[in-house]
Amino acid sequence: MPPAFLTQSFIFLHAAAWSIGLACLPVTSLAADGGLSSLTLTPEASRAEALTYATVVPGTVARMLPAMSRVQPDTTHTVTIQPAGSGKIMTILVLPGQSVQQGQPLLRYQNHALHIARLQQAQTRTALAAAKATEQEAAQSYARGHALAGQTVSVGEAQKRLAILQQAKESVAAREAELGMLTHRFEEEYTSPTETHAEADETSTIIAPFSGTVTQITTAVAADIEPTQNLLTVSDTQHVWVVSDVAPQDAALLAQGGRQTLTLPDAAASPLLCRMDTVNTVADPVTGLVRILSRVENSKNLLRPGMVLNSLLQTTQQQNGLVIPSESVQIIDGQTLVFTKQSDTKLQPVPVTLGLEDQNSVIVLSGLKAGTQVVQHGSLALKAMTVLPAMDAE
Secondary structure (H helix, E strand, O other): OOOHHHHHHHHHHHHHHHHHHEEEEEOOOOOOOOOOOOEEEHHHHHOOOOOOEEOOEEEEEEEEEEEEEEEEEOHEEEEEOOOOOOEEEEEEEOOOOOOOOOEEEEEEEHHHHHHHHHHHHHHHHHHHHHHHHHHHHHHHHHHHHHHEOOOOOOOHHHHHHHHHHHHHHHHHHHHHHHHHHHHHHHHHOOOEEEEOOOOOEEEEEEOOOEEEEEEEOOOOOOOEEEOOOEEEEOOOOEEEEEEEEEOHHHOOEEOOOEEEEOOOOOOOOOOEEEEEEEEEEHHHHHHHHEEEEEEEEEEOOOOOOOOEEEEEEEEEEEEEEEEEEEHHOOOOOOOOEEEEEEOOEEEEEOOOOOEOOOOOEEEEEEEOOOOOOOOOOOOHHHHHHHHHHHHHHH
């Protein structure tokens, strides 16, 4: 009895061949000279198997190094937010892992420092109003004294009134400076890309400095907080870091700035392509591995921090030649071949010699010419049509 995997392969190939066998003209696996004969398919058979073709073109294929990669937040776009003042948490408006937009409120707290600043602002405004009133009275008194100087008002009295006026002006200037300093505090200290404040009370609101994800919350409702305390962390998930660790001898083969292919957990999803930004020149003293870092665009949120992915890293080992899709290549009776398009209904199996291969393409060293069309999708079904008649004959 043949092994189970051979039996399953036979069943799969037989089913593939049966699906188009009725729409195919008679086929034999070997020509008179012992080589593989051509296949003749009706247009209906080609459509039934959804055959697609690729053109043989000159190109370059690089060897790809397999590696395990993990997704990390982009620390250059990660902010840990601290409050501008001390106080008490009133409400938390988000949850860890929640996506937020720039300017969105994250939490509110009662800001004691803001309360004191508001009192100072009110007192200073009152003092400024009083100073301006005093200045106005002093200005009127001096104007009268100056007009009557040497008559009913002595010159000394006029000079005294002038000094009082100057003192009143200095008092107004001092109060205006204090008010300006408080206004600056409200605009700069209590207002920032991460915080705003209410106009009428001492409530401050922590806001998102950019669109991203709340990755950590380190406080709670009714908790007392201080300006040096970390409240929460927001990460810009529009970009993430993909970190790969490889052996030093493999790292020496990597192409700086070369491409990296990431395989997503969803089997139906297309692989993600990115570029290797840095290849560390020093191995980690604990693991002995070299770290490769890639900054990846993640606007569709396909990558989440903590994910572990299979990836392929481009090396400097490259080969030039004629390039075809790896999907086109089949092995029959130990012979590597592709199916070339002779006409709309005729396909010819052609032995080929292959060179370097990546995840999608392979170099053809011999057997094909540039411009030839080869079957891409559907080559496995054609293999079944070629193999099964020979099996049945045996």
